[in-house]
Amino acid sequence: MAVLVIAEHDNQSIKTATLNAVTAAQVVGADIHVLVAGNGCYAAAQAAAAIGGVAKVLVCDAAHYATQTAENVAELVRALAADYGHVFAAATSAGKNMLPRVAAQLDVAQISDIVAVESADTFVRPIYAGNALATVKSTDRVKVVTVRTAAFDAAPLGGSAPIEAVPAAKDLGLTRVVGRELTKSERPELGAAKIIVSGGRGLGNGENYRTLLEPLADKLGAALGASRAAVDAGFVPNDYQVGQTGKIVAPQVYIAIGISGAIQHLAGMKDSRLIVAINKDPEAPIFHVADYGLVADLFAVVPELTATI
């Protein structure tokens, strides 16, 4: 039986996270179908059809999928799931929100945030903030799985899968989206960035964060991230948070500035290819995971770094 991958999209384009989920789904070794549920979402369906390795795109276009509420999308996925052995989604805020509803309605377990597919029924997932890796085997008929995007490469483009319309499930009418305040940024997304410049409590305030880190990120073409402490203190919005319960990232380079390195933060970035840490405290735990550490006053060295690079 085929694998159904739930696409994450804005009706126009497909989010990169879906490409990572497709790569994970390919390891199962079955045909891959991608579901695009939205409203006026044909462009997104075409984008999904261009993902390499996808056998078919299912598109479900209806007014009650315009905001893709978890309740309505889950109802649709549940109805489609009867024909599939696996249902995959990226472990993004949207996937984490929606997919457990599907699993519960199918009366199956969900396997959350997998980092490896061992076989069609066996998966590896981090537990305890990534301090342990559990290998788990599902005994359920349908395997409902969310995928840690940082653990899988993005599937290449270049496919041309057929697109098939599927009928909508009923509108449950349970929730209404009344507003979205999305952070506007010209910088790359945290989840897809090659380089991340991340700041913590050591920056002192939001103005320092902006005046010190933004020029460095601009120069490197990097995304900006933050520790929980920096978000809680209001330096930056919530969607900057990297950590166990924020975004999990694994860029080529992660530059941690004024971040001490609590377990919960390390859980979100310790799989980065190269870690650079700048902190004035030589005892900071961030230095245990850093490839290059610089014990220094960030207010002195960050402008110097920006000027030298």
Next chain:
Amino acid sequence: MKILVPVKRVLDYNVKARVKADGSGMDLANVKMAMNPFDEIAVEEAVRLKEAGIATEVIAVSCGAAVCSETLRAAMAIGADRGILVDCGELSDAELQPLAVAKLLKAVCDTEAPELVICGKQAIDDDANQTGQMLAALMGWPQATFASKLSLDGRLATVTREIDGGLETLEMTLPAVVTTDLRLNEPRYATLPNIMKAKKKPLDSVKPAELGVDVAPRLAILKVAEPSRRSAGVLVPDVATLVDKLKNEAKVI
């Protein structure tokens, strides 16, 4: 309005988790346990709604071994009115899985008929992030996960959620399930008098079989291993050396 708050007993968030030498699971012998931090935020939110005169009763529920009654007492010390222990006996933490917990909570909801369930968004042990959503689905209720703001106006709930790109605001009619994110509130410390008072609050115990729920695990845990460790890096003396290494050794910029 009744509010139900599920609470989970987990390894204290300050304690480093260790894998058992035989790879069968986590070593939880003689380590400090505590209420899951996201559940503490859930209890705090419910208690504030009661203090604001919106909620009439806050009921804490915990599913697990008998020792979870300690976690229920902690919830009552924050201000929950009573506790329900769903005593799952010998089932280990890893064997009592989110789907089973969601079914147990559904059975409790069927009896208690709360109008609002506030859950932590995820437990910091299994990091599953499922139970609240599963409960909402089983009840046929709306859900608002990862909440950073909750306001109630009669039966209308308005919830601001933390999502990948920023914030989203949802409206829904109760009953509903809300799951908490970090910035919903800052839980209070329980005071000694309130800890003493909590010992006298009612605590009922019920077994999964009495609720008609099969709690057998669906996922077999084949192995638990430590992740590969990063090898220690080097300290560089200055910015010039750092840039040189980034350019010429790591070749990343």
